[in-house]
Amino acid sequence: MAPLDEERINDVAQEPVIVAEKLDLTFQTNDGAVQALRDVNLTINKGDFVSFIGPSGCGKTTFLRVVAALEHPTGGEISVNGMTPDEARRQRAYGYVFQAAGLYPWRTIAKNIKLPLEIMGFSKESQQEHLEKVLKLVDLEGFGEKFPWQLSGGMQQRASIARALAFDADILLMDEPFGALDEIVRDHLNEQLLALWNRTGKTIGFVTHSIPEAVYLSTRIVVMSPRPGRITDVIESTLPQERPLDIRDTPEFLEIAHRVREGLRAGHAYDD
Amino acid sequence: MSDAAIAPAAGGFGAGARAVRDVVLPVFVVVAVIVALWYVACVPMNIKEALTQAERGGAVINPEGARERRDMSAIGLVFKNPSYAADTLNQERPRLPAPHQVGRELWKTTGAMVLTGRGFSKRSLIYHGWVTLSATVLGFVIGTVAGVGLAIGIVHSRVMNMAVMPWAIASQTIPILAIAPMIIVVLNSIGVTGLLPKALISAYLSFFPVAVGMVKGLRSPDNMQLDLLSTYSASKSETFWKLRLPSSMPYFFTSMKIAMAASLVGAIVGELPTGAVRGLGARLLAGSYYGQTVQIWAALFAAAILAAVLVGMIGMLQRVTLKKMGMVH
Numbered sequence: 001m002a003p004l005d006e007e008r009i010n011d012v013a014q015e016p017v018i019v020a021e022k023l024d025l026t027f028q029t030n031d032g033a034v035q036a037l038r039d040v041n042l043t044i045n046k047g048d049f050v051s052f053i054g055p056s057g058c059g060k061t062t063f064l065r066v067v068a069a070l071e072h073p074t075g076g077e078i079s080v081n082g083m084t085p086d087e088a089r090r091q092r093a094y095g096y097v098f099q100a101a102g103l104y105p106w107r108t109i110a111k112n113i114k115l116p117l118e119i120m121g122f123s124k125e126s127q128q129e130h131l132e133k134v135l136k137l138v139d140l141e142g143f144g145e146k147f148p149w150q151l152s153g154g155m156q157q158r159a160s161i162a163r164a165l166a167f168d169a170d171i172l173l174m175d176e177p178f179g180a181l182d183e184i185v186r187d188h189l190n191e192q193l194l195a196l197w198n199r200t201g202k203t204i205g206f207v208t209h210s211i212p213e214a215v216y217l218s219t220r221i222v223v224m225s226p227r228p229g230r231i232t233d234v235i236e237s238t239l240p241q242e243r244p245l246d247i248r249d250t251p252e253f254l255e256i257a258h259r260v261r262e263g264l265r266a267g268h269a270y271d272d
Numbered sequence: 273m274s275d276a277a278i279a280p281a282a283g284g285f286g287a288g289a290r291a292v293r294d295v296v297l298p299v300f301v302v303v304a305v306i307v308a309l310w311y312v313a314c315v316p317m318n319i320k321e322a323l324t325q326a327e328r329g330g331a332v333i334n335p336e337g338a339r340e341r342r343d344m345s346a347i348g349l350v351f352k353n354p355s356y357a358a359d360t361l362n363q364e365r366p367r368l369p370a371p372h373q374v375g376r377e378l379w380k381t382t383g384a385m386v387l388t389g390r391g392f393s394k395r396s397l398i399y400h401g402w403v404t405l406s407a408t409v410l411g412f413v414i415g416t417v418a419g420v421g422l423a424i425g426i427v428h429s430r431v432m433n434m435a436v437m438p439w440a441i442a443s444q445t446i447p448i449l450a451i452a453p454m455i456i457v458v459l460n461s462i463g464v465t466g467l468l469p470k471a472l473i474s475a476y477l478s479f480f481p482v483a484v485g486m487v488k489g490l491r492s493p494d495n496m497q498l499d500l501l502s503t504y505s506a507s508k509s510e511t512f513w514k515l516r517l518p519s520s521m522p523y524f525f526t527s528m529k530i531a532m533a534a535s536l537v538g539a540i541v542g543e544l545p546t547g548a549v550r551g552l553g554a555r556l557l558a559g560s561y562y563g564q565t566v567q568i569w570a571a572l573f574a575a576a577i578l579a580a581v582l583v584g585m586i587g588m589l590q591r592v593t594l595k596k597m598g599m600v601h
Binding site: 066090096100106120149 | 502503505514518
């Protein structure tokens with residue numbers, strides 16, 4: 001594992017993928033302006049696993065949506081792979097995983113995963129190739145011909161991750177992907193996600209409400225706080241690359257979790 | 273253990289019995305109650321006419337004289353002359369025909385005529401039903417196509433949403449009985465006669481439920497679904513074909529069922545101002561001209577059976593399609 005680690009550190013030093021500078025985003029609502037993001041500065045490097053944690057309304061999802069060009073900032077700069085988010089989207093720079101699997105009930109798992117490929121104009125053979133590759137990646141071989149309702153919630157979410165990976169984007173943006181699943185399934189998926197990340201070297205932005213989940217998965221944890229949405233702390237993880245589930249009982253893990261909690265408290269995340 | 277032992281036995285013997293208990297029995301009970309109520313209602317409805325005829329035939333009625341009885345309560349008369357209750361069910365021109373009279377008339381004008389080889393004569397309900405059916409189906413098709421087209425425009429264009437929807441709603445607040453003769457007359461004056469004017473009245477009634485249902489259906493995908501497609505840079509037409517249209521299918525079939533029923537009403541109404549020549553609407557009108565209540569009721573039942581068959585066919589199409597799409601299981 002050691003050489004892989006070095007390689008990753010080298011990458012980190014050299015290749016910024018997502019760069020946000022002085023990012024501001026204000027929504028105009030009927031009750032007046034709401035500042036969803038204020039002065040957000042953040043650099044995410046290639047191969048990073050960055051978690052965004054904070055209470056509701058802290059702008060963590062909004063930031064991810066800005067990266068995906070689903071929202072547009074009202075101030076500051078953001079670049080993805082050196083391009084604007086809109087250009088990056090057209091270059092298929094990222095796959096996006098939502099909180100709900102959102103599979104089409106009228107399509108089989110295979111046809112669901114092929115959906116982005118159809119839209120992006122992949123050939124039939126190439127669609128099949130990509131499908132088989134990502135089904136293996138999320139451990140769903142043999143389930144391609146099933147309809148979504150025939151799968152458990154956890155398997156559906158894995159299928160939606162496969163859909164996001166299908167077109168070989170280097171960046172994976174995940175908005176509370178396991179938030180609706182129970183804890184046991186969630187543990188399992190966290191483990192599988194880490195393995196997938198280790199194998200593929202994707203850059204992952206991961207929004208979560210859960211401190212253990214953030215600490216367990218990330219190389220870096222971005223702590224955010226609401227009203228206005230802003231970054232209050234960025235914590236580099238000292239955990240090793242290889243992380244079995246019981247690493248969550250080590251003092252090192254608890255130490256990082258404690259820092260995250262302190263960061264949330266400093267940002268008044270626990271106030272009413 | 274005991275549950276497991278009982279289950280297969282119940283499955284083997286009980287399946288048929290359970291179908292009888294859960295489906296056949298409730299349906300039978302409801303129909304029986306309706307028929308019974310109908311018979312009971314026939315007695316006071318027809319008692320005055322029955323008594324008048326009996327009196328003409330020489331019977332002694334209490335009180336004597338049709339004029340005497342004119343303003344009396346019908347139920348009171350039944351209790352004063354209970355022996356004539358049976359006569360009320362077999363009047364030649366009853367106010368309310370009894371179920372068996374309607375059934376006999378239905379058979380006489382359908383099955384019996386088919387047996388004698390006159391199934392398509394002008395006295396046959398099959399002939400009139402066919403005339404109404406063709407206008408209904410044509411109008412339904414026009415209305416459905418127009419409704420879907422309108423819905424697509426409304427969903428994709430803010431201008432159409434604001435400009436068309438109020439008119440569509442306003443169109444349905446006008447009584448169809450008022451506008452149907454105008455459509456017939458106007459189209460007739462420009463030389464359009466026959467099936468099309470009636471079909472257009474049907475379409476006028478049936479486009480609305482389809483338009484409203486499809487607007488709802490095409491808008492049913494949530495923001496997350498739409499966001500997902502924008503992360504693929506999908507175009508509006510891709511979003512339509514791959515997401516909006518399949519999502520709208522359950523809404524589509526439900527609104528088609530309503531549209532079909534409305535279309536039949538439209539066709540029947542469209543047949544009234546044409547001078548009562550052909551179709552179930554013409555039968556209804558002719559029946560009321562000549563006081564043929566049995567004929568009216570037979571035509572009404574023919575229309576109801578027609579509607580049930582048409583709506584049932586859409587329901588079957590719905591089950592098959594949605595099952596094939598994996599949306600019901």
